[in-house]
Amino acid sequence: MSTDPLVLRNARLPGSDELTDVEIVDGRVRRLGFLGGERGDGPAVESIDLGERWLIPGLWDNHVHFTQWAQLARRLDVSAAASAAEAARIVSGRIPRIAPGETLIGFGFRDGLWPDAPGRAVLDAVSGPVPVVLVSGDLHSVWLNSAALASRGLADHPTGLLREEDAFAVERALDSVPDAVSDTWADEAARVAATRGVVGIVDLEMVWNLDVWCRRIAAGTDSLRVEFGIYTEHLERAVAEGLRSGAVIAGTGGLLAVGPYKVITDGSLNTRTAYCFDDYPGLTGADAHGVLSVAPDDLLRWMRLASESGIRPAVHAIGDRANRIALDAFETLGCAGSIEHAQLLSRADVARFASLGVVASVQPEHAVDDRDVADRYWAGRTDRAFMLASLLRAGARLALGSDAPVAPLDPWVGIAAAVGRTRDGREAWHPEQGVSRQAALAASARGRHRVAIGDPADLAVCETDPFAASLDDLRRMSVAATLLGGRFTHRAL
Secondary structure (H helix, E strand, O other): OOOOOEEEEEEEOOOOOOEEEEEEEOOEEEEEEOOOOOOOOOOOOEEEEOOOOEEEEOEEEEEEOHHHHHHHHHOEEOOOOOOHHHHHHHHHHHHHHOOOOOOEEEEEEOOOOOOOOOOHHHHHHHHOOOOEEEEEOOOOEEEEOHHHHHHOOOOOOOOOEEEHHHHHHHHHHHOOOOHHHHHHHHHHHHHHHHOOOEEEEEEOOOOOHHHHHHHHHHOOOOOOEEEEEEEHHHHHHHHHOOOOOOOEOOOOOOOEEEEEEEEEOEOOOOOOOOOOOOOOOOOOOOOOOOOEOOOHHHHHHHHHHHHHOOOOEEEEEOOHHHHHHHHHHHHHHOOOEEEEEOOEOOHHHHHHHHHHOEEEEEOHHHHHHHHHHHHHHOOOOHHHEOOHHHHHHOOOOEEEOOOEOOOOOOHHHHHHHHHHOOOOOOOOOOHHHOOOHHHHHHHOOOOOOOOOOOOEOOEEEEOOOOOOOOHHHHHOOOEEEEEEOOEEEEEOO
């Protein structure tokens, strides 16, 4: 990616009122400081006055499901429902607008605290012959009415509530939008992300994403850098094609790179399938402790194949027992990688992240979303939930993300949650696990909390100092501009 030289003048760096200028050449920060009347490499250099705004490294969302995020605005929002009956009422209001042959798709239900259970009959009572598929807010379950079950060969399913791999299969089947339409939505979503200071994402959509993003970039989507994840069903193909984590894909202008190997070991808290040492209150039987999706021996086998082929493992683990199994696998293999989510940890395992070189890839807004359901189902253990400060003190590296569409693709939301552990005026939840603004910014910007000479000119310009902003101001941070390799992807100054 080649860009013309550029000088940004009268910038402030976070935590300082001193003004500085930044010279960008060949997509990198070449000089930083007071440049006076200098104009860089010749009279053609563009010079832009930032008006004493704050300049920070560009932000990354280290865990997204981008196609689903791009589709979210086109789905019925049922996230406000406090019961199955209320979700059904929301559905009933949309049914008259569904054309013959179409499926009503909704998103966002969280039934962990509902007084009634989601079931096919509840939806059937308001939907008639219209197929209805509701995806849970954590993506780990789907709720179908009888018409939708029948269309998928599941007419005899007793409840219509599918979990884990059965749910993922339904979610993959929902992605039947024509490529041209889906790509347009993705381009729009990428441009919106740039307005929030985002310069890159790790896309963990459950498809062969190499071809998807090559197509999108070829069509002109150029607002973000993308690292695409690889799932078990595609791992052998990736190895055969010689893909290696971090390798840039030719012909994409440096925008597309190979990401990690993603493997899901357990479920989620809201679906009560996160794999834990303790059982869930009220649950009995084989799944009372949650669901272990991959046997430890199989996990080792797939992680070994990935790591020995140069593909970094990224292991989904939410429950404390799942995290123990994942860390044990990293230790056995002696490879680095990440644990995605790391929501509930045993205290003995916290220090292992640093000693094993395992990144804690966490989504702080989940702590705010899940606090009440955690208090119920992880009662007596929530001091070990979302242990961001403890991980940092132990020397672990944090990488913040959203898990969009589970939470908004907006790093400022995650930064505010990581710092304050609260939202909507509520008392902070386990505030002892809050982290500093500097740490949260670094975890959202590939380890950088301050612009430095030699850095890629992936930058964001803020209207407020992020090191001094209130929690509310952090969450709604106004971003005046975003640059990718010295090229503006968003400019409102």
